[in-house]
Amino acid sequence: MIVEKKVFELPAFKTANGASIADVRVGYETYGSLNADRSNAILITHFFSGTSHAAGKYRESDALPGYWDYLIGPGKPVDTNRYFVIASDTLVNLNARDPDVVTTGPASINPATGKPYGLSFPQVGIADFVAVQKALVESLGVNRLHAVMGPSMGGLQAYEWAASHPEMVGRLIAVISAAEADPWLIAWLDVWASPIRLDPHWRNGDYAPDAPPLAGLTQALKVVGLQANHWLWAEQTQGREFAVAGADPARDVNARYRIEATLESAASARAAVSDANHFLYLVKANQTFVAGGPGGVDRIRAPTLILYAPSDQVFAADWVLATAERIRSNGVAVETAAIGGILGHLDGVMSLAPHGGRISAFLARG
Amino acid sequence: MIVEKKVFELPAFKTANGASIADVRVGYETYGSLNADRSNAILITHFFSGTSHAAGKYRESDALPGYWDYLIGPGKPVDTNRYFVIASDTLVNLNARDPDVVTTGPASINPATGKPYGLSFPQVGIADFVAVQKALVESLGVNRLHAVMGPSMGGLQAYEWAASHPEMVGRLIAVISAAEADPWLIAWLDVWASPIRLDPHWRNGDYAPDAPPLAGLTQALKVVGLQANHWLWAEQTQGREFAVAGADPARDVNARYRIEATLESAASARAAVSDANHFLYLVKANQTFVAGGPGGVDRIRAPTLILYAPSDQVFAADWVLATAERIRSNGVAVETAAIGGILGHLDGVMSLAPHGGRISAFLARG
Numbered sequence: 001m002i003v004e005k006k007v008f009e010l011p012a013f014k015t016a017n018g019a020s021i022a023d024v025r026v027g028y029e030t031y032g033s034l035n036a037d038r039s040n041a042i043l044i045t046h047f048f049s050g051t052s053h054a055a056g057k058y059r060e061s062d063a064l065p066g067y068w069d070y071l072i073g074p075g076k077p078v079d080t081n082r083y084f085v086i087a088s089d090t091l092v093n094l095n096a097r098d099p100d101v102v103t104t105g106p107a108s109i110n111p112a113t114g115k116p117y118g119l120s121f122p123q124v125g126i127a128d129f130v131a132v133q134k135a136l137v138e139s140l141g142v143n144r145l146h147a148v149m150g151p152s153m154g155g156l157q158a159y160e161w162a163a164s165h166p167e168m169v170g171r172l173i174a175v176i177s178a179a180e181a182d183p184w185l186i187a188w189l190d191v192w193a194s195p196i197r198l199d200p201h202w203r204n205g206d207y208a209p210d211a212p213p214l215a216g217l218t219q220a221l222k223v224v225g226l227q228a229n230h231w232l233w234a235e236q237t238q239g240r241e242f243a244v245a246g247a248d249p250a251r252d253v254n255a256r257y258r259i260e261a262t263l264e265s266a267a268s269a270r271a272a273v274s275d276a277n278h279f280l281y282l283v284k285a286n287q288t289f290v291a292g293g294p295g296g297v298d299r300i301r302a303p304t305l306i307l308y309a310p311s312d313q314v315f316a317a318d319w320v321l322a323t324a325e326r327i328r329s330n331g332v333a334v335e336t337a338a339i340g341g342i343l344g345h346l347d348g349v350m351s352l353a354p355h356g357g358r359i360s361a362f363l364a365r366g
Numbered sequence: 367m368i369v370e371k372k373v374f375e376l377p378a379f380k381t382a383n384g385a386s387i388a389d390v391r392v393g394y395e396t397y398g399s400l401n402a403d404r405s406n407a408i409l410i411t412h413f414f415s416g417t418s419h420a421a422g423k424y425r426e427s428d429a430l431p432g433y434w435d436y437l438i439g440p441g442k443p444v445d446t447n448r449y450f451v452i453a454s455d456t457l458v459n460l461n462a463r464d465p466d467v468v469t470t471g472p473a474s475i476n477p478a479t480g481k482p483y484g485l486s487f488p489q490v491g492i493a494d495f496v497a498v499q500k501a502l503v504e505s506l507g508v509n510r511l512h513a514v515m516g517p518s519m520g521g522l523q524a525y526e527w528a529a530s531h532p533e534m535v536g537r538l539i540a541v542i543s544a545a546e547a548d549p550w551l552i553a554w555l556d557v558w559a560s561p562i563r564l565d566p567h568w569r570n571g572d573y574a575p576d577a578p579p580l581a582g583l584t585q586a587l588k589v590v591g592l593q594a595n596h597w598l599w600a601e602q603t604q605g606r607e608f609a610v611a612g613a614d615p616a617r618d619v620n621a622r623y624r625i626e627a628t629l630e631s632a633a634s635a636r637a638a639v640s641d642a643n644h645f646l647y648l649v650k651a652n653q654t655f656v657a658g659g660p661g662g663v664d665r666i667r668a669p670t671l672i673l674y675a676p677s678d679q680v681f682a683a684d685w686v687l688a689t690a691e692r693i694r695s696n697g698v699a700v701e702t703a704a705i706g707g708i709l710g711h712l713d714g715v716m717s718l719a720p721h722g723g724r725i726s727a728f729l730a731r732g
Contacts, residue, residue: 017616017617119619123616123617182597182600182606183604184625186625186626187592187600187629191589195561195585198565215564222556222560231548231549231684234548235550239549240546240547249650250654251489256556257552257553259550259552260552263553284619287615287623288615318597319597
């Protein structure tokens, strides 16, 4: 499936806090076709380090397809022969330096100054991400979504949709996420952010595009990569092997273990296409998340499917299940299922294949 | 119980890697009296951020007693009317700037240069900590320990004692710790260390005593403080309250949540008495730990009591129980018990009171 990245533009956008942002642009892609009565649209919302690229390839030569390609496509659980799937980049998307990503945030040029916004970019929250998506889906002729579905921060957006626009959401599928940021997550998000603030190249957000705080951003992404994973992955794929054969970290102070090198290398590759200020804005958006604002979760009316990872180190299963119970307590049908695997939180992105039948049945239910 | 801090000195020490360190000094304290046949000594080994101060107070005016004061003392589970308890600061102890701590490490003056060692201090491991302790206990006339007992990194030292000197260890009590560093822990230890390396004041370890990398060290200690705790603590004691009443982090980009301020404040207080290079040396010592070297765990012969925290985020219960099984597989008596509480790893330091009877019975057993 070859997909095309498109751009949605909003000449003027007002944030939930009342700030104005001119020339908002976000990338999006669609799979399948909108039906005649415009009732078959499904919105896919992405995770913290994700993009609109949920399925397909942009080019035949792409090494990998979108992150949920195994779930979304013709004849797949989210069947694009049946559904019209929309996926967009969020505001302040992390991957601001990825040429396939279109987003507006601190790394964007402020039209008023001709320079990057930096920390002068207004604070935005998950509700703002959803407000931009609402304008996007309406621009495509969609006034009601058959479903909203996303993992992790994508799940937060799905909860926000269902809480703030209950009339527009037919079904909610929230994966590895709770309806508000719990204090444990709030504290970890602060840990994720701190390496960026320590990097002298950060300059309080005022770095030149060609002199970013790459070391701090790499460390920040390393923490995310580790916490989103699990010790079973570490044990079964990395072990206590040395990064370089024969270079024993117990005898050579500069030698490292394989797992350290694996995480560093993955984080370094991500850092090259990511932006440090966008990372900090995403941290704040996640920390301050409460679906629909205080009490908003009680406005959710859409039948809900919640998939959680029992060994999740980011969204503890306890918190996810508490969200399920809260929605259920309002008389809404809520189905929950545990995701298996050795990847902790990441199993919510990587390991949903065994739940394909559950997802397609949930989407087909009247 | 008022206790006195003493100093043990080794004019020359050779590390496991073959490096020489002159003038090694470590602090220690003792509680109770050595009996006539010198058979009643118990060694207490401290955790990553701990010191020799396991029980009692140095001065009546001290705000708090030693960390296991509720376990150690006259009539307590580790009964100082019956046992002679020894506790020492390790090499490269974190709290190098605490006037009550005596340790030798990168912050010490290198007698050959008259300046702090910095990163020229030789790499040391848990086996070196134990080698210094062995010289200390022998200097006190003790050739066999009734027991060795410690939490977390203290447990690593206890395993090391039992694996490397099986003839000297009568009983082993390892709390919240496994007999080797698992790859998950190795990776997290690297995360703990990274804020220090990012702090420009670190200067590759060559900072002046009055210009330490305090911001990086504070962030490092914040990660430790969080990971050693648990989301139930976060939920039950911190919640989503704001750090400053009325200053909503969702509306003010500089506002924070209470849990962020709580962790920052605790880490900042610790950083003031800690040393950044010592932190890095401790990280390396923990990462490279394998009790007694490869296969060493199979030399453990001492009856063993292992206490673990089921929700431990530092030493996963899976790994601790694997250690128990490994020692048991060699025909050694191993007793395990789960520690309750809402503090995760820290329950191994704070919440052992319900296990007092188990500990005293284990120590009394023939």
